[in-house]
Amino acid sequence: MSEQETPTEPTGESTDEEHGDVSAKTDPLAAAPEESLLEVRDLDAGYGDLQILEDVDLDVGDGEYVTVVGPNGAGKSTVMKSVFGLTTYMGGTVVFDEEEIHGLRPEEIIYKGISYVPQNDNIFPTLSVQENLEMGAYILDEVPQDRLQDVYDRFPILEDRKSQKAGSMSGGQRQMVAMGRALMLDPDLLLLDEPSAGLAPDLVEEMFDRIDRINDDGTAILMVEQNAKEALRRCDRGYVLAQGQNGYVDTGDRLLADEEVRQQFLGG
């Protein structure tokens, strides 16, 4: 199934001008955005000698909200790590903001305007909340106080607890610390690896709302999610990944409505 060419595979040759308008969440057609902020083509990547991804194509437009879903072991997280230079690059191209970034190291990529929130262990537990956020801006000469205040405005609980050790906070609050850290550089693209993992069910909704707001404020998001239905409902476009290759791509709503996708990947 993974080898089949999906009719809506992004080619960047959209016939409809409006497709570039990423604010149009209800856009019935789902080709790649007119101008991609992130453009992944024929990407092969893996760990050491082990190849995980094969010919993966993926686009994220400026300010767009894209999710990658798929079964366990499909290579969802690997896509994200590959964009951020955390895997072994084996071929293809990754272009961000008209600049090739494949083969660069994470500490170089972060300067380009991409921030990454890993799935697990995404905070510095013995550092205070504020120190965690300060570390997010390490590459700057000084901690930008306005950004810090922005993050505090976005997550007020963090300001209340800025001196508390991040490791002593609840799961939901830790996730806020992790996102806050990533937002300190005001990235153009935020990579979120399974942000709902390990959260209590009643906190998951809240977390997705927060991601919506980050996206509403203009930050493009590439998210990998286990919670596929909710993720597809929220996003502009979704990719279904299987066995390290592109499966389907469409708007989130259309993927949700697709009988084949539902049966194979979303449990009916």
Add this chain to the structure above:
Amino acid sequence: MARFQLFSEDSETPVVDAIRGRVLLTLALGVAVMLLLDLLAGLAGIEIAEFGGRTLGGEIELSTVGKRIWTGTIVGLIFGLAGIGLSMTYSILNFANFSHGDLFTTGAFTGWGVALLVAGWGVGDAGYLLLARSGTGPSSTDIGASIIASPLAILIGVVVAAVATTGVALLADRFVYRPMRDRGGIPLLIASIGVALALRSTVQFVYGPQTRGVTGTEGIERTDFLGTGLSVDLHQVTLLVVALGLMIAMHLLLQRTKLGKAMRAMADNKDLALVTGIPTERIVRATWILGASLAGIAGFLYVLERGTMNYNVGWFLLLFIFAGVILGGIGSIYGAIAGGLVIGFVHEVSLIWISSDFNAAAAFLIMILVLLYRPEGIFGGVTTA
């Protein structure tokens, strides 16, 4: 919870219940009470016959007890100061560095070589002085390298100890540790034993194998220190001041500066540090510079206090430094300081009751006891780097 509740309220035999499950702790407490009674009786000059010709109490001078506590603190500060670097390399580079003791030795020899050269300028041959009195030449009394006679020499010695030890550590990192950075803690640990042997042999080869006295002692003993009536060794006071100053400086560096926070971040979570844009290799270098400097200075100060040194000095102390670091909770510099103080303190104060053949065992016994009840160490899991 139950661990902190001494007596159960709804028990008919609360004392028995309190002891149950804490036999070892009870025994240790019993021994501590006995030792305290012995000390008090000794101070009061009371002697009570026990058995087998042994007595409780006897003659213990208050000044002897004071002296032991003081030297315990001094030795503890050395263990603590040297332990900071050991703890930092453990938490940031992820391995137990067995060459740390020989970095201590490196600092002692390089620092004292230059200190003697400065203090003994014109008194003896430069090569003889620079090699820390290797061969024949004027005695250490003639050279007079002391905080009174030549404070500048001591100051320069401290700086040279830090710089030279840092150089050696950075070289070892560049050619040994860095190429195998990602191989895990055990290969690195074994490599560090190799580095330790190489360093020790180099020191022995360059400076010679003999134990030598290096400090001048004239005017160092002050019988009425600052009018307190206490007898104090000025070299010990120097050690105390420098060690405390460096510990406070380390604390401020780790808590207040960007570099210090990044070091703590890296100790916490290396992968996240990498994706956050923290330049991890630069942090590693800073760790070596700080850790090795402190080890080198600790070596220099230890010799300042002892007066003599040989090429084995750091190797023999490594076990105590490790004990302190583990006791305090490995990975935490505050743990390293606290643990070092405990080990040094027990090492010296236990001499009140036992002969110097056994005091090292007492220090390790305390370490084992603490770890039985707090396996993560005093500061373990509380604070990092």
